[in-house]
Amino acid sequence: MTANGIDAYAPALDGGRTQPRFREGAGRLCLDYLRTLRYRGTPAVTEELADPEALIAWVRQCGPCSDVPATPPTPARLREARALREAVHALVSAAMAPGREPGAAPGSGLGDTARTRLNRAAAHAVPAPRLAPSGDLQWHADDPLAATLALIARDALDLAATPELLPRLRPCASPACGAVFLDQSRPGTRRWCSMDVCGNQAKKTALRARSA
Numbered sequence: 001m002t003a004n005g006i007d008a009y010a011p012a013l014d015g016g017r018t019q020p021r022f023r024e025g026a027g028r029l030c031l032d033y034l035r036t037l038r039y040r041g042t043p044a045v046t047e048e049l050a051d052p053e054a055l056i057a058w059v060r061q062c063g064p065c066s067d068v069p070a071t072p073p074t075p076a077r078l079r080e081a082r083a084l085r086e087a088v089h090a091l092v093s094a095a096m097a098p099g100r101e102p103g104a105a106p107g108s109g110l111g112d113t114a115r116t117r118l119n120r121a122a123a124h125a126v127p128a129p130r131l132a133p134s135g136d137l138q139w140h141a142d143d144p145l146a147a148t149l150a151l152i153a154r155d156a157l158d159l160a161a162t163p164e165l166l167p168r169l170r171p172c173a174s175p176a177c178g179a180v181f182l183d184q185s186r187p188g189t190r191r192w193c194s195m196d197v198c199g200n201q202a203k204k205t206a207l208r209a210r211s212a
Contacts, residue, residue, distance in 0.1 A: 027182030030156035040178035063148035064139040087114035121153035174198040
């Protein structure tokens with residue numbers, strides 16, 4: 001259960017339509033993957049990749065492959081997927097560090113274990129495009145899980161190695177959130193990971209405070 005009593009794993013219903021199980025919209029695939037440890041750094045921290053079934057559900061929802069098998073991965077692969085997430089977090093945190101020397105490589109402060117894990121994951125084959133009989137472009141991989149994790153690792157490395165994007169990395173202004181997002185707004189003044197969620201909650205809190 002989340003801090004507000006909503007089951008983090010159950011799909012929400014909106015007008016009879018099932019909503020996505022996992023949050024997206026952080027601006028990069030690797031940042032969306034970081035959100036699977038929800039409310040990071042707060043007392044309400046929630047592991048959304050709680051079991052192998054949850055991992056395959058994330059790959060099916062957020063990855064590009066159209067042929068993700070129903071068979072869940074082994075517990076060992078789940079542990080490795082979580083460890084990759086934490087390596088991505090370490091890289092992003094190093095890139096965002098306020099005391100980082102100007103011109104220093106974003107990954108210069110990264111530990112050997114995280115660096116090795118990112119490089120190993122990024123070396124796997126990524127999904128390849130395939131034209132379906134219907135004429136639609138689909139994405140295929142012999143191992144959709146490894147291929148999606150490779151995309152995540154490559155995306156994280158690319159993000160950290162793109163100097164013009166690093167100042168646009170933002171922690172959500174909500175102290176109860178813990179998400180990181182890429183501010184793609186023109187003025188670069190976005191504060192919330194989502195106006196519909198954290199931004200709206202902040203507005204309601206401010207309104208209640210003024211009313212009181």
